[in-house]
Amino acid sequence: MEKKNENIDIELITRHLSGESSVSEDKELKRWLAENPENIKLLDQYTTIWEKLGRVESVAGIDLNAEWNVLESRMAESEKIVSLHAGRKRSVSFYIARIAVAAMLAVVLTFTGIYTVNRFGYRTMATMNQPEELVLPDGSTVTLNHFSSLKYPRKFSGEIRSIELDGEGFFEVESDPDNPFVINTRDVDIKVLGTSFNVNAYSENAAVEVIVKTGEVAVTRHGEVPRTIILKPGNKGVYKKTEETLEITQEIDRNYLAWKTKSFVFEDQTLLDVSKQLSKVYHAEIIIDSDSLKDARITTTFNDQSLDAILNVLSATLDLDVRKSNGQIILSETN
């Protein structure tokens, strides 16, 4: 009888603590408490436990197996590094030399971009205001335009060589038909077998553009109904984000690679067009302060020249005044 009673009490206490109890059940609990001071103590203990459980709530759901797997793969990584040097005694100066090299590398890298390695062995190269060239683990090369980032694994594994791009890059992909090379961007995926092409996929732009120089490239739009187009040399694939259209055009701006080559060909173009292209490539703000000047026509070529050199040429041919103020470059007619 007493045993049975205790069971009822525990269920009642649990209902009370978990907010399941009715008003009449709470009254019953009160009566039970009044019966014996031991009952009060018991309820106190349960209440304390119930409340203290809140302290571990944030970690109660941690998946220990998953966390262990992450750690185990990192242990395997560190094992490889350790085994390279195992059994060899190194002098202190060896380590100092290594630290010095590491420090130098860090400085060199931070000149043009930020390079990070995360715990799963992915590397991310993020460029600042200068393009940066890098070689991927398969030997493919990428030139990243400014303010772009590329995430890639330390080593390609599995069938697909997969990387992630936000921004613009020119890719020269090592041919390997068995292991397609796939560039994932936010809106489209670009699949190639071995070729060279330019991808402009800044997430803030209204469109993604892929221009093929050599070889063949497949561009696939994300979404419920994926669509794929095949691009050949001289083709440009354009994905418009708001319309969600993916189309091929032949209209290629001949200076599309200028951000990488710093070479421009201008043929009867307005100074406004020219200044826009220069702004993009040299990451400068160029302002033309008269309307008639904006329409002035230019035909010329530039080959890997500095912005100042280009401005000098423009100023001499169009009789302009070039002024720099607050980081802006202002072009005006000479008085």
Add this chain to the structure above:
Amino acid sequence: MAAKERNIEIKLDKRTFEELFRSFFPSLVLFAQKYVPDQDTAKDIVHNVFINLWEKRQQVDTDSPLKSYLFTSVHNRCLNYIRDQKKFDKDETRFQRLDSTEFSDGVDRLEEQELEQRIYDALQALPEKCREIFMLNRFEGLKYAEIAQKLGISVKTVETQMSKALKILREKLIDYLGMIILFILTHLN
């Protein structure tokens, strides 16, 4: 020289290391969360401490108190993290407050941590179904009826399992209840 190197025995083998990880990871994360703003950062810090320990395992004496080593390392790395963040964060007062409290309650934190470890362990020791039901109610705030529907079981089963969980927790924690109450009292002041 070579003979001497061969003599180095690996004192911390992988199995012991895994046990160590599994038993302390959650409490270390909980501990780190008191210093750093989010759980992901806390997890990263704890992972790094374990990787560091693994890399140094040949020099580790398993008789030494590894537990206090782990907590001290996590503590130090958290402070480093705060120091590094400070350089970027303009809201310095938040960190100054953290800095001034960390010494005063260092001892309390260890006791607190001990207690949390017991509670966590007791929770993990519950039979799986029982724990799942209990956590849905206690941590996710689901009603008995909602749990019954979610898991496709009767409300009566939920009720039985809930009481069972609480009963087991009390049995496991009864010896620490004194400590818990003491803890509440000291923190009320």
